[in-house]
Every structure is written in structure tokens, then in C-alpha cells.
Amino acid sequence: MMQSFVYNREHLDGRDIIIDGSEARHMTSVLRLQKGDTVRLIDGQGTAHISEIVEAGSKKVLCRIIKTLKLSGEPSLSLTLAIGLSTGSKFDMVIEKGVEVGVSRFVPLITDRGKVKVGDSSAVTRKLNRWRRVAEAAVKQSGRSVFPTIETPIALDDFLKTGEIESSILFHPDETAKGLLSVVESLQTAKLTVIIGPESGFSSAEIELAENHNIPIVSLGPRILRTETAGIVLPALIIYHHKMVK
Secondary structure, X not given: OOOEEEXXXXXXXXXXXXXXXXXXXXXXXXXXXXXXXXXXXXXXXOEEEXXXXXXXXXXXXXXXXXXXXXXXXOOOOEEEEEEEOOOOOHHHHHHHHHHHHOOOEEEEEEXXXXXOOOOOHHHHHHHHHHHHHHHHHHHHHHOOOEOOEEOOOEEHHHHHOXXXXXXXXXXXXXXXXXXXXXXXXXXXXXXEEEEEOOOOOOOHHHHHHHHHOOOOEEEOOOOOOOHHHHHHHHHHHHHHHHHHHO
């Protein structure tokens, strides 16, 4: 498998790209890549260059572009995952696996039953920086070329007021909820927002709020999924299904 690395667009000069810093050290000191090896270089904005290493040093690696690809590894559906904050490292896993299956944007939700405390602005900044590092690593590992957006945590009711909820569905394991695929098939769009609750689920008031915004309530059947499981399984099913019916 060809390894992916991030490059700074300022270090692109014609067909040559210089990789330095931690990426250069990882290439040469950890992976032992050498002159003549082929690598995949991404800018995180949709461009991927298949390149050959022409000079390999511990502090600087010079690569020459062989072929350029646009939106390499990106799904045809732009999917936003708005999901209740999880405790411990569970949210890190939602970010990592969500990126791998193709999520384009993450919105951490503060909900009525959520147990996670957001903290002050410095704590939020630290969390966002960690999540973005997790996302960048997952982009490289999975062969994508666009870094997903990770928003600042927001209360569910405030998120529903943003006007960014067109073509949305809310996941809730209830016997009256609609089947996931039947709802997805009726959405003629290249964008979709999937809303998933915290570990304790949504409150009845939050479900009513979503219904007042005409957001379909969907489920996968009688089994109860953990938040982090639903945050991986639903995007994967939806993105795959969208590809098949496109």
C-alpha cells in the first residue's frame, strides 16, 4: 500500500515538493523510505500527487510529481455527522472511524442527557486540536485527500437553528421510527446530515424539537447501538448506499 503524507502547498515548486519536519522524519527514520520509492502527497484540500522520492534526508525529503489526482479517495456524498459527545477516548474513535468511512464534517453535540462537560475555551481548543490530529492521521491512513471539518461543540437546539439542517435525519431506536434506507432513498441530494444522540440517547423534548423541524426519525431496527457504534455504522451504510444508487 502506498503511504500518504501531508505537504505544505508553499513547498510546491512546479513538479517538485519538499517535505520537512515530522513528516520527513516519519518517511525516512520510521518507514525507511529511500530515493526511488513512490509516495502519495496530499494537501488536505482535495489534491493528491503520486510522487517519487528523489532526495531523502532526515530533515528534508524532495519528491517529484508523477501524477496528480483530484478528490482522490473522497465519497460522492458530503455527509455531516452531528453526534453527542462521548466520554474518554470514545469520541476520538468516532472521529477516526468516521473519517475512514467518508464523513466530511463533524459537529459535536451538547445534549440534554449528555454526560460530557465541555469546559472553558482553552479546554475546547485542546479537544479540537486533538480531534483534528486524529482526523489528519485517519485521512492519510484511509487514502482520502480532504481533511474533514470539525466544528466547535454546540447545543442541539442551537444547531437546529443554524439553518444547516436541510436534508437531515435523526437516529433514534424507537419502534415508531422509519427504516433508514427507505428515508435515505427518498433524499435526492449530494449532502446529508446525520444526527445521533449521546450515550443516554435523546430526551423526548429533543425528539419533539427535531420533529418540529421536519427532520425524519430513523432506526436500524430493535437493537440498541452505542453512540460510537452508530456514529460509524450509519455513515458507512449511507455512503455505501449512495454510491450504489447513484
